[in-house]
Amino acid sequence: MKKSAEIKRLPIINIAEGVELGRVKSLVINPEKGSVDFLTIEHEDWQVSVKAIPFKKVVGIGEYAVTVENENAVIDLNEIPIANQLVNKKIKINDTRVMTRKGQLIGEITEYYVDDENGSVLGLELKVKDEMVILQSEFVLTYGKDIIIVKEDSLNHMKKDISQLDDGVIDAHDEAAAASEKAVTPEDQLAEIKSRQFQLLLGKKVTKDIQESNGDVVIPGGTILSEEHIQSAQEAGPSVFVDLTMSIEA
Structure with missing residues (x-):
């Protein structure tokens, strides 16, 4: 088992020739399967096309490198529609x-x-x-x-x-x-969830105006969220609150 951060930037080694093919640039997620299907490769000579390795072609992921049998494990994502679609989903x-x-x-x-x-x-x-x-x-x-x-x-x-x-x-x-x-009662669980929502949003910056269905602005864009702002969004209804959670700076 590996953290995603432990895989990124690892060198990719071709076992057959003992050479480095590049480094892991990103992990491509398949949202339907809940898995990493490809590892994209960072290489200074591959600026035009995006190269990747199907995870099933990986021999092993160690502390210092990802290994593959040979260079045939590398594919061009532009030539594999399914792989290209996964990359474009940006999960x-x-x-x-x-x-x-x-x-x-x-x-x-x-x-x-x-x-x-x-x-x-x-x-x-x-x-x-x-x-x-x-x-x-x-x-x-x-x-x-x-x-x-x-x-x-x-x-x-x-x-x-x-x-x-x-x-x-x-x-x-x-x-x-x-x-x-x-x-624990359902009321207790709801109170706990709301408390966690406050903690997650408190102090974050809103990226756009948060509006009710009639166009009234509940929270202006650029606002640094306080407890009062978050409570106002919750009271305005689920759709307004969800809009708020998706419109804050990471």
């Missing part, structure tokens, strides 16, 4: 906001974890309030360009540590947390 995951299916904002992704054997996205690292938590990829419904949509009960399945990501055993701490969650 980046990192720095993307996370929202539940019913429109509750949870947090923002700071990193994600990849299975270095098959490219599957295993989990997401989120900043929720001032705390970093891990969410397993099985709770993701949609990988979008601007927003990642997760299941409604995702808040109850956050992990404190990456070591718990693929751990199917519930330890004493998890059992205690589960027991505590049973006592």
